[in-house]
Amino acid sequence: MNKYWDMFKKFVKFNIVGIMNTLLDLGIFALLTWSGLGEGWSKTISYSCGVLNSYFWNSRWTFKQERQNTPKEFLLFVLVNLVSYGVARLVLSLSLTWLNIADANIRNLIATPASVLVNFIGNRLFVFKKKS
Numbered sequence: 001m002n003k004y005w006d007m008f009k010k011f012v013k014f015n016i017v018g019i020m021n022t023l024l025d026l027g028i029f030a031l032l033t034w035s036g037l038g039e040g041w042s043k044t045i046s047y048s049c050g051v052l053n054s055y056f057w058n059s060r061w062t063f064k065q066e067r068q069n070t071p072k073e074f075l076l077f078v079l080v081n082l083v084s085y086g087v088a089r090l091v092l093s094l095s096l097t098w099l100n101i102a103d104a105n106i107r108n109l110i111a112t113p114a115s116v117l118v119n120f121i122g123n124r125l126f127v128f129k130k131k132s
Contacts, residue, residue, distance in 0.1 A: 007124075013062040014120050020057065021050035022112055030105055039104050043089065051081045054119075063128030073127060080122035088115040 025046045032042035055077050059069050091111035095101045101110070 010062055010124070011120065014058065014123070015116075017054055017057040017062055018116050018119075021054045022116075024053055025050040025112075026105070026108060029108055033104055039092075040089075042104075043092065043108070044085075047081075047085050047088065051078070051085075054081070058123065058128065063123065076127045077123065080119060080127055083122060084115045084119040087118045088112070091115070 028046035028049050029042050032045060033039060037045075055074065059073070059077075088108075088111040091114050092104075092107050095107040095110045099110075101107050
């Protein structure tokens with residue numbers, strides 16, 4: 001039971017960090033699209049800001065390790081986030097073409113949950129896995 005409780009606590013912490021990342025992403029995305037920057041560049045920049053924030057907090061709080069962070073860990077983190085970013089961009093695009101939602105900010109809100117799920121699973125399994 002303890003293993004499941006620990007996983008639940010990590011998931012809650014991951015989501016708290018995720019809320020911060022999401023607010024950062026949504027705010028920067030809205031600001032950049034409002035200023036006239038294209039949706040693709042806006043998402044790339046806003047998502048990147050969220051990734052940096054995420055790595056900082058998840059490596060030090062959510063999945064805190066007993067060791068120093070390594071370049072390999074950061075590279076894996078970036079790779080997981082690139083996959084998650086791809087999911088976000090795909091949902092952003094599909095919600096326009098399939099659901100005909102014109103507002104980019106609403107589509108960004110729709111894309112976020114899919115991206116979060118992929119991100120948590122990838123980080124838990126590949127980046128911050130418990131060392132034996």
